[in-house]
Amino acid sequence: MNNGLIIGQYVPGESLVHRLDPRTKITVIFFFVFIVFLANSVVSYSVLTLFALASTFTTRIPIYYILKGLTPVWFLIVFTFILHLIVTNEGNVLINIIGFKIYSGGVIQGFAISMRFFLLILVTSLLTLTTTPIEITDAIEDMLHPLKKVRFPVHELALMMSISLRFIPTLMQETDKISKAQASRGVDFRTGPLKERIKAVVPLLVPLFVSAFKRAEELAMAMEARGYQGGEGRSKLRELKLEKRDFIIFALFIAVVITLFATRNY
Amino acid sequence: MDITFNHVSYIYQANTPFAHKAIDDLSFHIPSGSFTAVVGHTGSGKSTLIQHLNGLIRPSDGEVSIGDYRLTNNAKPADMKELRSRVGVVFQYPEHQLFEETVKKDIAFGPENFGVASEEIDKRISRITADVGLNEEQLERSPFDLSGGQMRRVAIAGVLAVQPEVLVLDEPTAGLDPRGQHEMMEMFHNLHEQQRLTTILVTHSMEDAVRYADHVIILNNGTKYMEGKPEDVLSRKEALQRVQLDVPEMVQFLDAFEKKFGKKIPFRRQSAAAIASEIRDRLREGDRYE
Numbered sequence: 001m002n003n004g005l006i007i008g009q010y011v012p013g014e015s016l017v018h019r020l021d022p023r024t025k026i027t028v029i030f031f032f033v034f035i036v037f038l039a040n041s042v043v044s045y046s047v048l049t050l051f052a053l054a055s056t057f058t059t060r061i062p063i064y065y066i067l068k069g070l071t072p073v074w075f076l077i078v079f080t081f082i083l084h085l086i087v088t089n090e091g092n093v094l095i096n097i098i099g100f101k102i103y104s105g106g107v108i109q110g111f112a113i114s115m116r117f118f119l120l121i122l123v124t125s126l127l128t129l130t131t132t133p134i135e136i137t138d139a140i141e142d143m144l145h146p147l148k149k150v151r152f153p154v155h156e157l158a159l160m161m162s163i164s165l166r167f168i169p170t171l172m173q174e175t176d177k178i179s180k181a182q183a184s185r186g187v188d189f190r191t192g193p194l195k196e197r198i199k200a201v202v203p204l205l206v207p208l209f210v211s212a213f214k215r216a217e218e219l220a221m222a223m224e225a226r227g228y229q230g231g232e233g234r235s236k237l238r239e240l241k242l243e244k245r246d247f248i249i250f251a252l253f254i255a256v257v258i259t260l261f262a263t264r265n266y
Numbered sequence: 267m268d269i270t271f272n273h274v275s276y277i278y279q280a281n282t283p284f285a286h287k288a289i290d291d292l293s294f295h296i297p298s299g300s301f302t303a304v305v306g307h308t309g310s311g312k313s314t315l316i317q318h319l320n321g322l323i324r325p326s327d328g329e330v331s332i333g334d335y336r337l338t339n340n341a342k343p344a345d346m347k348e349l350r351s352r353v354g355v356v357f358q359y360p361e362h363q364l365f366e367e368t369v370k371k372d373i374a375f376g377p378e379n380f381g382v383a384s385e386e387i388d389k390r391i392s393r394i395t396a397d398v399g400l401n402e403e404q405l406e407r408s409p410f411d412l413s414g415g416q417m418r419r420v421a422i423a424g425v426l427a428v429q430p431e432v433l434v435l436d437e438p439t440a441g442l443d444p445r446g447q448h449e450m451m452e453m454f455h456n457l458h459e460q461q462r463l464t465t466i467l468v469t470h471s472m473e474d475a476v477r478y479a480d481h482v483i484i485l486n487n488g489t490k491y492m493e494g495k496p497e498d499v500l501s502r503k504e505a506l507q508r509v510q511l512d513v514p515e516m517v518q519f520l521d522a523f524e525k526k527f528g529k530k531i532p533f534r535r536q537s538a539a540a541i542a543s544e545i546r547d548r549l550r551e552g553d554r555y556e
Contacts, residue, residue: 068281177357177362178363180322181357183350184322184350184355185379186347186351186376186428188347203365207362207364210410
């Protein structure tokens with residue numbers, strides 16, 4: 001069921017990163033994604049890498065698990081590297097195979113871009129690895145709050161998000177169950193001509209949709225039975241509150257940003 | 267077909283922080299033609315066990331053999347489809363797998379996949395609808411218009427239409443009304459006898475285990491806790507209570523009877539009527555000597 005892909009997977013823990021306010025994590029990661037593109041020298045890349053690795057180790061999630069989970073992304077990273085190796089014609093010629101030249105600029109460029117890519121994926125996956133979906137939606141609802149002034153349905157959006165996130169594992173389980181039941185009835189999802197395999201999806205999709213609709217109806221009924229009527233006047237069970245550690249992390253991150261700007265071009 | 271588990275273990279999501287051993291070093295043998303009940307508390311590994319029986323999952327360690335088919339961590343039978351046509355599995359809430367436009371098409375789906383000729387399928391359908399208690403008129407209706415109990419019957423008919431040699435039932439009566447439960451179990455038992463199936467029943471119900479099975483396996487935390495004849499295994503109250511299971515009502519009654527009257531009637535899976543006459547005899551005996 002879980003083919004080692006960890007994007008979107010939450011790993012429970014008690015580390016500093018786990019306990020940070022989700023708004024802190026989202027803000028830091030949001031800005032990190034931008035500043036990754038500002039790095040342009042060995043030192044500035046090192047600063048960012050150090051920050052990313054330090055955060056990763058602080059989560060206390062086994063590093064091999066994270067790296068293995070990024071397997072599908074490795075392909076993209078290697079592909080990016082090779083692409084830059086081939087198309088860049090700057091710097092000295094390093095290797096010349098029958099007119100096909102690889103330049104030093106290509107190696108540097110390829111390395112830099114793949115590094116960017118790797119840092120982006122690593123840091124963003126830390127968010128979902130250490131934050132429950134509920135925390136993420138609470139944080140988004142809170143951060144989008146100002147939009148309420150222009151009548152943007154912030155609460156409804158957050159609710160939709162948390163419901164869909166909540167049902168992803170359920171639907172995955174359901175898919176697993178139904179595909180096993182149909183495999184027992186002789187459906188072959190893995191081999192055979194493409195046309196047959198596409199046809200094999202019908203016995204999987206129909207029951208999946210039927211149960212998803214049924215579930216939605218039951219959920220709506222249960223919510224109504226418990227008096228749900230939208231966000232107006234609804235109190236919160238989990239109040240988000242910024243702690244001392246959040247301010248320390250913000251300070252630390254600003255320090256990283258300043259160092260980055262200082263070390264650009266070095 | 268004989269079924270043998272030889273030191274089988276199964277780990278979900280191996281090599282991740284979520285790794286979880288569902289079955290741990292499990293060995294047992296199910297002879298061909300037997301009616302085996304697999305009983306255990308929730309999470310004891312029952313559902314994982316049955317997924318091995320038609321090769322949906324393969325053991326992380328150890329070997330499973332079903333007739334001539336062998337499953338290990340790195341070996342599977344060349345013809346998995348053939349194995350699946352010979353081992354039919356009725357999963358929990360099988361009505362969730364229905365998808366066709368009509369009941370008839372849904373029942374025919376399995377046999378069609380396994381390459382059974384269409385005249386033969388028609389023959390099987392008319393026989394099986396009677397067996398499971400559906401009527402001919404329902405065959406042309408959409409399965410989604412039927413009641414929950416009838417949908418269950420359609421799904422079961424879909425598995426039976428393949429005519430497997432081994433029939434695996436995962437709590438087939440869960441959620442049915444008492445009468446439906448009884449009818450369904452009687453039907454499985456009749457089929458078992460008539461077609462000499464090897465039947466494996468996963469259940470919570472001690473009553474069903476004691477009434478229908480001739481071989482019982484009790485699972486606890488993925489390991490075998492007890493195995494044997496139902497009258498031996500299912501009368502061991504203390505041992506069963508240790509794994510959150512209860513003895514069948516009949517055994518409870520005989521226990522209470524012994525406490526009250528000081529007379530022991532051994533449990534041999536006799537019927538209620540047989541127990542009643544035994545009680546009469548024993549009480550008369552008592553009159554004579556007192």
